[in-house]
Amino acid sequence: MALNCVVFVGSVRSDRQGTFVDPVEVQLPLLDRMYKEYEKGKAPAVLERLALLYRAADAFIVVSGEYNHSIPPALSNLLDHFLEEYFFRPSAIVCYSAGAFGGVRAAMQLRALLSELGMPSISSLFPIPKIQDMLDSTGAPLDKALDRRFNRFATELEWYAEALREARRKGVPY
Numbered sequence: 001m002a003l004n005c006v007v008f009v010g011s012v013r014s015d016r017q018g019t020f021v022d023p024v025e026v027q028l029p030l031l032d033r034m035y036k037e038y039e040k041g042k043a044p045a046v047l048e049r050l051a052l053l054y055r056a057a058d059a060f061i062v063v064s065g066e067y068n069h070s071i072p073p074a075l076s077n078l079l080d081h082f083l084e085e086y087f088f089r090p091s092a093i094v095c096y097s098a099g100a101f102g103g104v105r106a107a108m109q110l111r112a113l114l115s116e117l118g119m120p121s122i123s124s125l126f127p128i129p130k131i132q133d134m135l136d137s138t139g140a141p142l143d144k145a146l147d148r149r150f151n152r153f154a155t156e157l158e159w160y161a162e163a164l165r166e167a168r169r170k171g172v173p174y
Contacts, residue, residue, distance in 0.1 A: 003058040003161050010064035010075035021050065023074040031080045047081060054085035059092065059161035060119050065131075066097040066106040071113065079117060087118035088172050090160035092153065094126040102127030122160050126153040 007020035026046050035047045043051070054060075064075055091114045095103030104127050111121045126149065128134050136142055 003158060003165070004056055005059045005061055005157075005161070006053060006057045007061045007063060008075065008078060010062065010072045012072070012074040021053070021078065023078045026050065026078070028078060028081055031077055034080070035082050036084060051082065051085050054082055057089055058165045059090050059157055060086065060114075061092050061094060061157070062110060062114065062121075063094045064096075064103060064106050064110060066095065066101075066103040069105040071106050071109050076113070079113065083117060088164055088168050089119050090157060090164055091119040091121045092124070092126070092157040093121050094128070094153075096128040096131040098130065098132055100129050102129035102131075122153075122156050124153045124156045126150060 009020055009022045012023050028046065035043050035051055038044075038047070062075070062079075065072055067073070093107045093110050093114075095107040095110075097103040097106075104125065107125050107127065114121050128146070134142055134146065141147060
């Protein structure tokens, strides 16, 4: 059975690459009230749509740049609106930067946040250093090693997503 993966895009910069659950598109306000804090059926429509999407997910992929060695604020705000909808689903981190570290400093902080939200990250990361030199104008990798590294990363995520999907079918601890 195919997996349903939700991809979060961490950047709101005008020249970024990416789509899916996109802070620019969904335009969530700065967190004032989490989805769970609204009376049933009273949350804004965008939160209701995201809640349905997240509940149907088997896994989450977080694509994040690195802002001041940290998590982009728009990504943190996007993630913080929900909690239970993420529970017992794995996450995987794709990180990038213009420098040699490939966004791993932000990824370490993301691991703590994602775990606290109930979607612990798999052990593998997919860092992309010097992002400006790694992809062509269509987004295709210029270095074939990216494909090999991504396949290993995706295989691990698939394993965890399938295992946790089966475990959720049997019931969750709370």
